[in-house]
Amino acid sequence: MPLLRTDPLKGGEGGVSKVTNLEFIDAVFPRLPEQAYAAVSTKDGDPTKGGYTARRADQATTNLAPTANNYVNCSSFYHGENGSLRALKGQFAACHFLMLDDLGTKVDLDRFKDFDLSWLIETSPSNYQAGIILSEPITDGPVAERLLNGLIDAKLCDAGANQPLTRWARLPVAINGKPAHQTENGAPFQCRLIDWRPEHRYSPEAIVEGLQLKLAPAGRPKKTKVSGKSLIIRSADEGVHTPAPTENSVIAALKDHGLYKTPLGEGKHDITCPWVNEHTDAIDHGTAYFEPDDQYASGGFKCQHSHGDQYRLGELLDFLEMQRSQARNKPLIRVISRRSASNCGCGRKRAGKPWASLSAGRFDRVSIDRPDQRRSVYNTNYSPRPNPRTIHRSDLGEI
Numbered sequence: 001m002p003l004l005r006t007d008p009l010k011g012g013e014g015g016v017s018k019v020t021n022l023e024f025i026d027a028v029f030p031r032l033p034e035q036a037y038a039a040v041s042t043k044d045g046d047p048t049k050g051g052y053t054a055r056r057a058d059q060a061t062t063n064l065a066p067t068a069n070n071y072v073n074c075s076s077f078y079h080g081e082n083g084s085l086r087a088l089k090g091q092f093a094a095c096h097f098l099m100l101d102d103l104g105t106k107v108d109l110d111r112f113k114d115f116d117l118s119w120l121i122e123t124s125p126s127n128y129q130a131g132i133i134l135s136e137p138i139t140d141g142p143v144a145e146r147l148l149n150g151l152i153d154a155k156l157c158d159a160g161a162n163q164p165l166t167r168w169a170r171l172p173v174a175i176n177g178k179p180a181h182q183t184e185n186g187a188p189f190q191c192r193l194i195d196w197r198p199e200h201r202y203s204p205e206a207i208v209e210g211l212q213l214k215l216a217p218a219g220r221p222k223k224t225k226v227s228g229k230s231l232i233i234r235s236a237d238e239g240v241h242t243p244a245p246t247e248n249s250v251i252a253a254l255k256d257h258g259l260y261k262t263p264l265g266e267g268k269h270d271i272t273c274p275w276v277n278e279h280t281d282a283i284d285h286g287t288a289y290f291e292p293d294d295q296y297a298s299g300g301f302k303c304q305h306s307h308g309d310q311y312r313l314g315e316l317l318d319f320l321e322m323q324r325s326q327a328r329n330k331p332l333i334r335v336i337s338r339r340s341a342s343n344c345g346c347g348r349k350r351a352g353k354p355w356a357s358l359s360a361g362r363f364d365r366v367s368i369d370r371p372d373q374r375r376s377v378y379n380t381n382y383s384p385r386p387n388p389r390t391i392h393r394s395d396l397g398e399i
């Protein structure tokens with residue numbers, strides 16, 4: 001089915017362009033969680049200036065002037081303690097639609113030739129924002145975040161300044177007041193609703209399938225006691241950490257494949273070779289897996305048979321369909337900063353100063369939840385040292 005019922009080059013004249021912002025919002029938000037509200041925001045002039053002030057859609061839609069930049073948030077929100085409605089993660093009620101942006105410029109429209117979007121709005125010349133309405137609003141924040149991050153990872157949505165749960169999408173009756181999109185006579189670009197199919201609603205599963213998204217693994221890692229080396233976060237910031245799973249993930253995978261035999265001590269394990277059929281007389285003997293240690297960060301694999309040089313750890317991991325990062329079995333650290341945005345360890349004011357001190361342990365990633373709602377994630381190849389040492393920002397490679 002073709003994506004565009006109306007050729008974008010010919011414009012959205014006809015019924016499509018007659019949808020008002022109020023009708024649009026009513027169709028996208030047929031139901032809201034109790035005590036929750038859809039949020040809109042309106043800005044005059046250049047929308048890159050200033051923040052977004054959220055207003056309750058049920059009270060503000062008549063005030064969304066067609067001569068302003070008008071937005072609706074992808075999520076509904078509860079009132080805060082002081083009675084104000086703000087589009088903050090902490091006030092999240094439910095995610096109602098997914099917004100895709102930069103279609104036609106950064107993202108090829110052909111990518112949607114087999115997927116019927118719920119709407120398409122031209123937001124600047126030949127550049128479109130699209131919406132996908134959820135058949136059921138997602139009230140579980142982490143579930144919605146996984147889906148939204150899946151869109152960002154698939155490059156279907158800009159990573160943006162706002163975090164995914166509080167993303168603002170353009171409403172159909174509005175301008176794009178960015179000076180760069182002004183017409184020759186200085187008038188602002190008028191947004192155009194090109195396609196409007198609110199009956200196209202999707203479950204998260206259908207979206208993942210239809211757009212071929214790859215989602216991060218579900219759920220939070222189990223909280224287990226750290227065994228062996230102690231793990232201390234001595235940060236000026238408030239920190240939490242998720243210890244590595246107590247069972248080595250390669251061993252777990254070997255067990256799943258029926259290849260695991262017995263521990264041999266000191267991190268060595270007797271296993272059945274995945275390529276045992278290539279052994280003389282298919283003898284099931286003389287193959288070992290080694291857990292990660294200081295020398296071999298990902299662990300090791302050794303088969304004493306003649307194909308031993310051919311099959312190393314990489315081949316074993318390929319066989320088990322695992323990544324090297326999984327084989328390292330390292331914990332994920334999250335450091336939650338409560339400092340001000342300019343002083344949270346990401347800003348220049350503290351460049352060079354320690355932002356977290358971590359004792360013995362190996363950490364793959366550090367993710368910092370910043371007070372300005374953004375998240376910074378770093379890769380680190382931090383190796384354990386005899387004494388606790390301080391990690392500096394310069395030790396980390398940004399991913």
Ligand SMILES: [Zn+2]
Nearest residue numbers: 273275303305
């Ligand atoms: Zn072998």
